Amino acid sequence: MDFSLTEEQQLLQDSINQFVEREYTFDDRKKFLDSEKGFNEENWKTFGSLGWLGMPFSEEDGGYNGGPVDVMVIMENLGKGLIVEPYVPSILLSGKILADLGSDEQKTNYLHPMISGEKIITFAYIEPQSRFNLSDCLTKATASDDGFILDGYKALVHNASASDTLIVSARTSGNQCDEKGISLFLVDANTKGVSLRNYSTIDGGKASELTLENVSIPKNSLLGAMDEGFSTIDNAIDLATLGICAEAVGIMGKMNEMTLEYTKTREQFEQKLSQFQALQHRMVDNFMHYEQSKSLLVMCAAKMNDNTEDKKKALASLKYQIGLSGKHIGEESIQLHGGMGVTDEMHIGHYFKRLTTIRTLYGNSDYHLSNYASL
């Protein structure tokens, strides 16, 4: 048994931590959030030049052949810095889909410039009624003489306003919740009939509601085989789930650190808060939640390439735990900070908000517990 990182992974971790320390103070982050795109393009190019964007992809796709553990290392450490650059929607979702399904031409036009940091591509798949069900898809694509016509509505499309291209899931056959009959399309963001309603999300991100109205796209927009998009979507969401769980573990570790620090400084009743046994036990519980989450994360990263059932069980366990521990550590950290915890000025609240959205993203604890039970 060896859970330690390889030398390369250790270096990767160090370089991300260094970046966060030097380039990503809270003041910097606030500036990035307030900008039009909601993140910093220079940072994104830096991620590209440091090889982080290409990590999950094979060498022939222009990547670095990284595996799930590398994704874990990247996301856990980006989590510590509360990074808002669109690594998950662009790299882990869209990148994964392009790598799995893209033709040579599509990879050249989309995946390669994405890996180098020139292009941002997001994935639009959530619909108002779909909740966490990936096969629930009402958006329709119908074949036309020279391609396809898209009609429908997608919710919470992360970083859509900063994206050059969208990957859109649409039904080409079957009923609302059938797995078969969903196809994936590349849609240029400037195409006629594509409209976005942009907004900020509670965790500091940007997202959009996407309306597709009689959107005409060429034949070569189709990714992979017609009607067969579901398993690719499912795989991409799995990788993104691992990613945000790693991010959550990074956040939880950081929140525990900040809470310990705060209670060692703050005095009430002529004592440091950290000296009250009632509070010590609660910090121990937070620490245990973190350790349990980290253990399932490591387990899951190790099983991502296993047969489907093992992988699915590992992911369901992990996301279930992240939901529980995210709530526990999130709420307790705020409580232990007292009134200061609810101020916008303290960093802890910003970590709390990201952790809170992660609880829902790609399915909450209930959803993953049901998944687990069905496996």
Add this chain to the structure above:
Amino acid sequence: MYNDVVYFALNYRGVLMNLSFSKEDQEFQQEVRTFIENNYPSEIKEKQDQGIPLSKEDTIKWHKILNDKGWLAVNWPEELGGTGWTITQKHIFQNELAAANTPTLMPFGVNMCGPVIYTFGSDEQKEFHLPKILNGDIWWCQGYSEPGSGSDLASLKTKAEKKGDVYVVNGAKTWTTLAQHADWIFCLVRTDGSGKKQEGISFLLIDMKTPGVEVKPIITIDGTHEVNMVYFDNVEVPVSNLVGEEGFGWSIAKFLLAHERTGIAGIPSLKRELDRLRDITTQIQVGEGSLKDDAMFMSKLDKLEIKLTAAEYTELRTLAAMSAGGHPGPESSILKILGTDLQQELSDLFVEAVGYYAHPFMTEEDLASNESRIGPDFAAPVMPHYLNYRKVSIYGGSNEIQRNVIAKAVLGL
């Protein structure tokens, strides 16, 4: 469902049980309902029902409507403008207000400063302040917590030095709710630093317009401006604004803590909100059905309802003990913990219910604007509410402090 029949009076030892209202109480209930129906302004109701933040004017308007009817200072002595209601009637009244989702009135004047003034104040203070509190002419805020004094309130440092016929006040107060609207602030200040820390504290009324008072906003994690820092820089306050004797402030603070605390659990609002969430589950589309078909979610709602019922009956037992002549003592600490726990859990269930539509960040301006909201209307306020409600287990004596009170005063530890 909201109960028409409430359970009075329960003997808190559990011997006698009379679980229905008397005929008079039923008539009273009807009177309250009719009054609300006829007098609750529709424009305020609409805002409340849509989760749009109320303006200062909205709150004052409702305050004045209740006062005109003589139903504002429910707990004040009758001769000063109180209602003379029985505890059952007060209970019915609060339930009906909550069921109708009327605005929460600012407690600082009518529930806090008012009782302090009529109990401990000078004739001059009574004459000046009590009518203005009733009329809603003065908006009060509370100056208790300080940056270094949260749970350990008695360690407060804001200093009031007597110089001739004024106190010169220097220091800072924090978490001052809606101080940006306030005309006056009641403060705990230190008039003596020599003895035991509780003994040198005094209760002072300060006009916010006095030179040297400065209010600075604190923005909270839900993006709103509800609380403030209030700074005092050589603020001269007439000695006549001292309530009670010098050094009597801590006793007044303790009086306030024990006073009017039974409503603190917010049970009636919790019942209304829980019913609303049940209703919302039928409106949240999940695939071809609704969230109501999700057994795991619905069982969480049921668990919460059972917990709420337990809290409700705990409150009723406290009320019954009070109507039998007892005092609400440390029991109010139980209710504070139970109530705030439920408020937070319910706010989390709302977040869970609306799924991804809890993620768009809706500012107060967004909520108030005419533009359509992102996702269903009911979804927009849930995340700000969840985040904002982290405060309820922290304010009013944190739940840790409440547990200390129970350990000490109830369990004798």
